[in-house]
Amino acid sequence: MQLSGKEWRQVLEDYRQSHPEVTVLDPPDAIQHLRNRQYMLQAVADMNLSDSYGIVSVPHQLVIKRDALSIPELVNKAGLTLPLVAKPLVADGSAKSHELSLAYEKYSLQNLEPPLVLQEFVNHGGVLFKVYIVGDAIKVVRRFSLPDVGKWELSKDAGIYRFPRVSCAAASADDADLDPTVAELPPRPLLEKLAKELRWRLGLRLFNLDIIREYGTSDHFYVIDINYFPGYGKMPEYEHIFTDFLLSLGQGKYRKKSG
Ligand SMILES: Nc1ncnc2c1ncn2[C@@H]1O[C@H](COP(=O)(O)OP(=O)(O)OP(=O)(O)O)[C@@H](O)[C@H]1O
Numbered sequence: 001m002q003l004s005g006k007e008w009r010q011v012l013e014d015y016r017q018s019h020p021e022v023t024v025l026d027p028p029d030a031i032q033h034l035r036n037r038q039y040m041l042q043a044v045a046d047m048n049l050s051d052s053y054g055i056v057s058v059p060h061q062l063v064i065k066r067d068a069l070s071i072p073e074l075v076n077k078a079g080l081t082l083p084l085v086a087k088p089l090v091a092d093g094s095a096k097s098h099e100l101s102l103a104y105e106k107y108s109l110q111n112l113e114p115p116l117v118l119q120e121f122v123n124h125g126g127v128l129f130k131v132y133i134v135g136d137a138i139k140v141v142r143r144f145s146l147p148d149v150g151k152w153e154l155s156k157d158a159g160i161y162r163f164p165r166v167s168c169a170a171a172s173a174d175d176a177d178l179d180p181t182v183a184e185l186p187p188r189p190l191l192e193k194l195a196k197e198l199r200w201r202l203g204l205r206l207f208n209l210d211i212i213r214e215y216g217t218s219d220h221f222y223v224i225d226i227n228y229f230p231g232y233g234k235m236p237e238y239e240h241i242f243t244d245f246l247l248s249l250g251q252g253k254y255r256k257k258s259g
């Protein structure tokens with residue numbers, strides 16, 4: 001018998017209820033929440049994180065459920081500024097769900113295929129920060145990203161550009177000769193606060209964030225993507241970090257039992 005995603009989650013949930021001695025790393029419903037780009041970044045938006053180390057927000061975005069012809073008008077009403085990144089609404093790891101495009105011109109938006117999320121493109125100097133979270137541990141790496149879009153390109157280009165899955169193609173930018181204002185990692189205390197709060201709000205322990213710094217600012221960051229259980233193989237020192245995480249779970253259980 002083939003189970004639907006929902007039925008499968010129910011099976012896991014029932015198992016958890018009837019086997020309280022089993023450690024569930026992350027609950028299926030919380031994981032499911034990240035598979036929809038309409039909700040994925042909501043926890044970051046709700047946090048309103050702003051302190052002396054910086055501001056963390058999410059790009060303005062608009063959900064288009066159907067009817068591509070109405071997109072230009074909806075974009076107008078929502079006050080979104082072009083260029084926009086169009087992302088399929090569902091982010092389930094399938095190749096299709098990672099087919100993104102960049103739209104420079106309002107009327108060309110009618111050629112997109114809903115359901116999708118339209119997100120304002122934020123210039124960020126072509127570098128993004130992947131922030132890996134494993135329980136209490138945080139590890140950040142730099143990756144090359146999409147280049148900035150200038151006014152010149154905006155006036156000249158009148159279309160939609162599909163781009164390949166950047167995160168797979170992009171090499172590490174950690175050893176590259178980069179503009180230091182672009183390459184400087186987000187402040188550690190800001191990331192600690194963000195990670196701690198997100199672990200709590202999302203109810204998850206194993207995920208990563210894609211963060212960019214708005215070009216020309218030193219401390220305005222945007223979270224543009226959150227993925228559950230990302231490819232940890234690309235995270236430096238993942239063996240140690242993962243082992244420590246698993247050991248800490250065992251210790252927690254032991255304390256609970258004996259305490
Ligand atoms: N709002 C934005 N502003 C600027 N660049 C963006 C924005 N959103 C996405 N990008 C660029 O597009 C890339 C892919 O976007 P995103 O991470 O949302 O898609 P994804 O398909 O979920 O990717 P992943 O391969 O990381 O799972 C980002 O790594 C970044 O280079």
Ligand SMILES: [Mg+2]
Binds near residue numbers: 167210225
């Ligand atoms: Mg990403």
